[in-house]
Amino acid sequence: MVKKNMKKENKKSQFKIQQMSFMLLAVVLFFILVALFWLAFQYSSLKKQATETSKEQAVLLAEFISGSSEFSCASEQGSYCVDTDKIIVLKNASYKELWPVSYIKIKKITKEKEKDCNIANYPNCTNFNVFDAKTESTSTAGSFIALCRHERVAGYVQNICELGKIMIGYEAK
Amino acid sequence: MDKKAVRVLNSKFKNIKIVNSKRSFEFNFAWLFAILVGAIILFLAIYFAVRWVGTGTYQVSTITMKQLSIIFEPLEVGLASGKSSLAVLKEETRIYDKCEEQGNFGKQKFSGAGKIFGNKWSKPGAEISVPNKYIFSNGTEQGKIVYFFSKPFEMPWKVSEIIFLTTEKYCFVNAPEFVVDEVSGLNLGNIRFENCSNEIKVCFSSSGCEIEVSPSCLQDCDEQEEYSYGFVNKKGENMFFVGSLMYAGIFSNKDIYECNVKRLMKRLEKQALLFNNEINFLTGKCGNPSNFIQLSSLARSLKSSRDLLLVYNIAKEVEKQNEASECKLW
Secondary structure, eight states, X not given: OHHHHHHXXXXXXXXHHHHHHHHHHHHHXXXXXXXXXXXXXXXXXXXXXXXXXXXXXXXXXXXXXXGSTTTBOOGGGOSSEEEHHHHHHOOXXXXXXXXXXXXXXXXXXXXXXXXXXXXXXXXXXXXXXXXXXXXXXXXXXXXXXXXXXXXXXXXXEEEEEEEEEEEEEXXXX | OOHHHHHHHHXXXXXXXXXXXXXXXXXXXXXXXXXXXXXXXXXXXXXXHHHHHHHHHHHHHHHHHXXXXXXXXXXXXXXXXXXXXXXXXXXXXXXXXXXXXXXXSOEEEXXXXXXXXTTEEOOOOOOEEESSOEEEOOSEEEEEEEEEEEEEXXXXXXXXXXEEXXXXXXXXXXXXXXXXXXXXXXXXXXXXXXXXXXXXXEXXXXXXXXXXXXXXXXXXXXXXXXXXXXXXXXXTEEEEEETTHHHHHHHSOHHHHHHHHHHHHHHHHHHHHHHHHHHHHTTTTSOOXXXXXXXXXXXXXXXXXXXXXXXXXXXXXXXXXXXXXXXXXX
16 A cells, blocks of 8 residues: 555656656746847847948048058148059059958049059059959948049149049948 | 663654644655756856856947947048047946057057946957057056047158047146147147146156157257157157157057057058059159168168157158159159
């Protein structure tokens, strides 16, 4: 009789432990799901914020990069002016380290057919590829600028300027 | 019955009495299991809550630093003689500034820390790399309001803007007129020129302050030319300057100063080569090539700020050549 009762008690306890284990498993799974959902939400908002920050940086860089000595014209020509004589010889790969963007391109605004610039066809060309890190999924921020070059006209050196656009590529995450 | 048997019976009787008592309870396996698992769950909850607060602070510090690094971009002066800005942070923040001179241009890395659990500072957030700006600070700045101002560094063309970052308040004693004009024009809230109290005192051509600025051009120089080169003494260490680097010496520590001067010279070296390529490309249209190669190699060989004067002297020659040239390159 006592043995039968003990067996019955054991079975009851085992059932209770099983019940508690399942309950615990459910609670743990619930918390894992909540954590996963929270992580996914945080990750996507962080990615969005990173893209926004990159965009903001690229917009500001597009606005101010023409002021740096690697691009700027002589001070008498004012700001927002890029010296194309300088850009055409700016083929130093090390400059990729200096500007944390995907690419820097300068385009002449003209009706002419688009043509990439090199020393042989300059100034009869339209596109200057300053550098391109060949990053996938990039977006662009741009700013209008003056593109000036030195030309000898009637025996005097003059600055010939045209309208252009500087385009800064940034990684869209 | 012997005494032992009586004792055992008494004890069994007591046990039965305790178990059957209304105030007693049975500490069975279910209780033990519940307490153990409860403790584990509580421990994990507290652990993850602390981790979550830590990660949150790390994330906020990193985002703050990234946003601060973006503020540096509009400090590009263009044709202006200087620009200023200030950032009011949500809470007191520590800004750590590290400078690395390795690589083609070197870089600066910024990280921030906020306060957690009272007055304890959190671990610094992720480092934000700034490769194209030259920011002079004391290495670790702490405060709610961060003051920035920038000046062009010319050698002889504008090599780059140099940015001064500080959270401290300064008082300039005996400042020359051009410094008063320049600083007043920038409308900086943390620099005053009279009625000094608890600010960091900066003496110009005089002694008795924490920071002393000594000009070295003493013959045939007007007031501005007098300060065109010299040295800043801070905590017994000398930092040699030319031009606007005078402010850099005032606002930064020796390590950041020397590292940024070397970074500026790396930039100058590359720019001199770029101008050399340009002038060679324009040879047919413009006059003779200038002395860019010498300027570039001097900039490359600079060991410390003590050698700046050598580069400055060559830069002045190059400036004269550009003035005389038909094609002005800057």
